[in-house]
Amino acid sequence: MRFNWLSEYLAKLDTRVIQDWRHQLAEQLQKATPQAIYCRIKTTSAEALEHILIACAVYLIVCLGLYKLTFWLTSPTTRSMRDRNRDGLGQGDGGTLKQFLQSGLRLRSVHLPKSGQMGRVLFVTAHPDDECMFFGPLIYSLTQRDGCQVYILCLSNGNYEQLAQLRREELWRACMKLGIPEENIVLVNATNLPDDPNVEWRPDAVASLILHTVESLDIQAIFTFDRDGVSSHPNHCAVYYAAASLCLANLLPKDCKFYTLDTINVVRKYLSIFDLLCTCLMSTHWSILSWQEAVIVRKAMLEHQSQMKWFRWLYIYTSRYMFINSIRQINLSDVELEMQIHDN
Numbered sequence: 001m002r003f004n005w006l007s008e009y010l011a012k013l014d015t016r017v018i019q020d021w022r023h024q025l026a027e028q029l030q031k032a033t034p035q036a037i038y039c040r041i042k043t044t045s046a047e048a049l050e051h052i053l054i055a056c057a058v059y060l061i062v063c064l065g066l067y068k069l070t071f072w073l074t075s076p077t078t079r080s081m082r083d084r085n086r087d088g089l090g091q092g093d094g095g096t097l098k099q100f101l102q103s104g105l106r107l108r109s110v111h112l113p114k115s116g117q118m119g120r121v122l123f124v125t126a127h128p129d130d131e132c133m134f135f136g137p138l139i140y141s142l143t144q145r146d147g148c149q150v151y152i153l154c155l156s157n158g159n160y161e162q163l164a165q166l167r168r169e170e171l172w173r174a175c176m177k178l179g180i181p182e183e184n185i186v187l188v189n190a191t192n193l194p195d196d197p198n199v200e201w202r203p204d205a206v207a208s209l210i211l212h213t214v215e216s217l218d219i220q221a222i223f224t225f226d227r228d229g230v231s232s233h234p235n236h237c238a239v240y241y242a243a244a245s246l247c248l249a250n251l252l253p254k255d256c257k258f259y260t261l262d263t264i265n266v267v268r269k270y271l272s273i274f275d276l277l278c279t280c281l282m283s284t285h286w287s288i289l290s291w292q293e294a295v296i297v298r299k300a301m302l303e304h305q306s307q308m309k310w311f312r313w314l315y316i317y318t319s320r321y322m323f324i325n326s327i328r329q330i331n332l333s334d335v336e337l338e339m340q341i342h343d344n
Contacts, residue, residue: 059274059277060274062277063273063274063275063276063277064273064274066276066277066280067273067276067288070108070109070276070288071109071290073108074108074109074110109287109288109289109290110141110286110287110288111284111285111286111287112138112141112142112285112286112287112327113221113257113285113329115145115146115147115148117220117221117257118142118145118148118220118221118257119147119148119149119220120148120149120151120217120218120219120220120221121142121148121149121150121151121219121220121221121222121223122151122152122153122213122214122217122219122221122222122223123135123139123150123151123152123153123223123224124153124155124210124222124223124224124239124243125152125153125154125155125224125239126154126155126156126195126225126233126235126236126238126239127154127156127158127195127235128154128156128157128158128167128168128170128171128174128187128304129158129167129170129171129174129301129304129307130154130236131152131154131171131174131175131178132174132178132297132300132301132303132304133301133315133319133321134225134230134261134321134325135223135261135325136178136289136297136300136301136321136322136325137287137288137289137293137294137297137321137322137323137324137325138223138261138287138325138327139178139179139180140178140179140287140289140293140296140297141287141289143178143179143180144179149184150179150180150184151180151184151185151186151213151217151219152171152175152180152184152185152186153186153188153209153210153213154171154185154186154187154188155188155190155193155201155206155209155235155239156188156190156193156194156195156235157187157188157189157195158171158195159194159195160194160195160196161306163306164189166306167304167306167307168187170303170304170305170306170307171185171187171304172185173303174300174301174303174304175300177296177299177300177303178296178297178300186213188209190205190209192205193205193206195235196235197233197234197235200234200238201234201235201238201239201242203238203241203242203245204242204245205242206238206239206242206243207242207243207245207246207251210222210242210243210246211246211251211252214252214253214256215253219253219256220255220256220257221256221257221258221259222243222252222256222257222258222259223259223260223261223327224239224240224243224259224260224261225237225239225240225260225261225263226240226260226261226262226263226328227240227241227244227260228263229263230261230263230321240260243258244258244330244335247330247331247332247335248332248335248336250332257329258329258330258331259285259327259328259329259330260327260328260330261325261326261327262283262326262327262328264320264326268320269319269320269321270318270319270320271320272317272318272319272320272322272323273320273323273324275320275324276288276324279324279326282326283326283327283328284328284329285326285327285328285329286324286325286326286327287324287325287326288323288324289322289323289324294322294323297322298316298317298322301316301322302316
């Protein structure tokens with residue numbers, strides 16, 4: 001009973017707080033006119049948009065800086081300094097700075113498996129022009145390697161619009177631009193593998209062609225599409241599943257590695273060189289071209305004049321695949337998992 005005074009005090013306090021809260025709420029409701037709400041939303045949206053623009057500007061500046069820094073670190077002068085240092089010769093502060101950045105940031109324009117593992121490589125594509133549209137940076141980087149022989153296996157003759165002979169000539173000219181000699185091009189002309197997204201390619205037919213080419217040319221590394229085919233083209237996806245079936249059945253030679261080109265979302269796909277940061281953070285192997293080197297890939301793509309529709313012009317100047325390729329090595333466990341996903 002002696003605590004009744006405390007209970008009465010708390011009840012009065014609660015009543016006073018509730019009254020104050022009701023009073024404040026009434027004031028806020030009086031101020032909440034449609035015009036006030038609109039002004040509030042407008043101010044908040046402007047602030048959010050400003051923050052987004054600032055973040056985008058910072059991201060673009062960082063990518064440009066990394067792009068410039070990458071080619072500064074891998075320039076011929078840098079390589080010569082690295083050779084001089086290995087030979088025990090002195091170098092200036094500039095060489096020391098470059099070495100420090102190279103060891104700390106590990107930035108390279110080409111970050112691929114060792115040359116000894118890729119002396120003879122095979123690119124398996126579905127159509128003429130795939131080698132330029134999707135694999136251009138990787139092909140160009142490998143053709144510049146000493147002792148690396150690059151081969152192309154194109155599984156269809158591009159006869160979707162009855163232009164097979166023309167597209168064959170375009171393929172030859174484009175490969176020459178990329179540094180691939182004529183004798184290293186294999187073009188398949190099979191009726192069961194037409195250039196048609198509505199025709200399903202049989203994986204066993206594609207796999208037999210790939211295996212025959214790998215064994216006859218003594219290939220050490222295969223490069224092709226991943227299970228999403230970059231553009232989700234059914235023929236692209238069929239090439240992956242055919243190559244994956246060879247890996248799953250353990251039919252590839254023991255010293256032959258299997259690599260796939262990464263499929264990325266549509267936003268990154270059209271970021272051009274501004275996808276550099278995402279590539280370096282999310283990929284293990286990549287090839288990045290300088291602006292001058294990308295011009296060579298674009299010129300190779302322009303050899304496919306029969307395919308140069310208006311949207312292709314937009315593609316060759318904005319697509320990340322004209323500047324950057326990222327790849328990953330596929331092992332047996334990867335294939336088993338992706339086959340389960342495909343079956344489901």
